[in-house]
């Protein structure tokens with residue numbers, strides 16, 4: 001991404017911060033219905049649960065704001081297709097016997113040693129292809145005969161949470177395969193094909209390829225993405241093609257820019273995001289069907305629900321599997337409180353009292369709707385707080401810029417809704433305020449989101465403070481159910497009592 005788009009996003013955020021205090025937002029006081037469920041009227045804004053969660057945007061946001069490898073202390077689980085074959089793992093990049101220029105590229109990126117998932121995935125992906133004898137039945141005859149043998153490279157499905165080094169792993173694998181073949185004549189090139197769910201994600205992965213391969217200038221990369229027009233009859237001769245399923249399918253099947261039979265490595269990245277996008281699943285499968293039998297199939301995903309698994313098996317039918325369980329978040333080190341209020345204004349007053357009584361270095365405040373978030377940001381801003389607002393209308397790059405500024409401490413309060421904040425690492429934030437409790441679209445407690453907002457991985461063990469604002473019988477009921485679910489007491493806090501508030505900070 002060009003750095004000027006970041007600068008632009010920052011300018012826009014600064015302008016937004018200045019104008020927050022001038023925002024005029026319609027009063028949206030709402031009452032619970034007869035069942036105690038709060039609904040806004042039809043013309044009021046959507047809740048963030050109603051906004052379609054855009055997994056691709058979330059994934060891009062994660063990539064833009066990530067500064068480091070996500071550490072994970074869980075053990076990698078490896079399921080081998082052939083359980084008898086020895087299992088290799090590497091503790092250094094040297095052990096992979098990469099070409100020196102490639103090793104130089106890896107070190108230039110600041111990678112000292114392989115990440116957990118890379119320790120196992122890299123030797124598997126780079127293993128010499130195995131000689132496979134195949135049995136073919138001959139139709140209409142009553143015998144089988146040994147027909148052919150071919151070199152079958154190791155196929156892999158790998159799953160680990162975002163930020164654990166999957167992209168770097170398959171980029172290194174592709175570059176390594178290509179670097180060993182660099183004397184191939186131009187007309188018979190075209191080795192690796194990588195599918196990404198969106199244009200932006202394809203560009204991000206392309207950047208990693210360019211960065212890691214920068215000491216190998218003769219290795220060429222092509223982007224099969226919308227807007228990238230080639231002349232009729234042209235043939236792709238680059239070593240690696242990265243693109244989105246629709247364009248790649250066109251380039252293979254209709255326009256014939258790509259000869260799928262020349263592909264030796266096929267990477268399907270972000271499988272979970274891919275299948276969340278209409279049509280991508282079928283297009284990916286159609287592309288996969290055009291590839292030669294000895295093409296190495298590699299699939300990566302951050303999550304592994306059944307739908308991803310079903311898709312994965314269609315694309316990589318006989319795989320080795322590597323999984324790294326997500327590090328669990330816990331509420332053990334978090335002090336949890338709730339404050340009883342009657343309405344939104346009282347919630348705001350309670351928040352001000354908190355700020356008046358204790359020193360809060362940085363806080364994240366979650367609201368249920370964009371409109372409440374904007375209103376609250378404006379009110380806090382009027383009170384003199386340095387407020388950042390993350391809102392669903394913002395472009396991903398703008399959101400990334402807001403998060404970056406917050407991380408750097410330029411703003412001390414971040415007001416947001418769920419959808420926007422999912423990718424944010426809250427380790428540095430000591431106070432989380434649920435201005436509205438997290439509920440799903442049916443109005444039931446959303447325990448997972450609650451944990452995600454305020455939980456910490458046990459390892460960091462940093463103490464945190466969570467304050468929940470309760471403003472109706474309904475929200476009290478939600479709070480009780482959250483409390484029961486986690487079997488952790490949430491204490492009542494009287495924000496009119498300054499001495500009491502001071503105590504919670506100790």
Ligand SMILES: Nc1ncnc2c1ncn2[C@@H]1O[C@H](COP(=O)(O)OP(=O)(O)OP(=O)(O)O)[C@@H](O)[C@H]1O
Nearest residue numbers: 068069111112113114115162163164165166167168
């Ligand atoms: N071995 C390594 N040592 C240090 N940093 C690494 C290593 N491998 C990857 N990284 C860095 O860690 C971050 C996350 O890596 P990467 O993007 O490969 O993860 P990912 O699992 O593909 O995430 P996502 O699912 O979001 O695509 C990146 O900034 C990357 O440069």
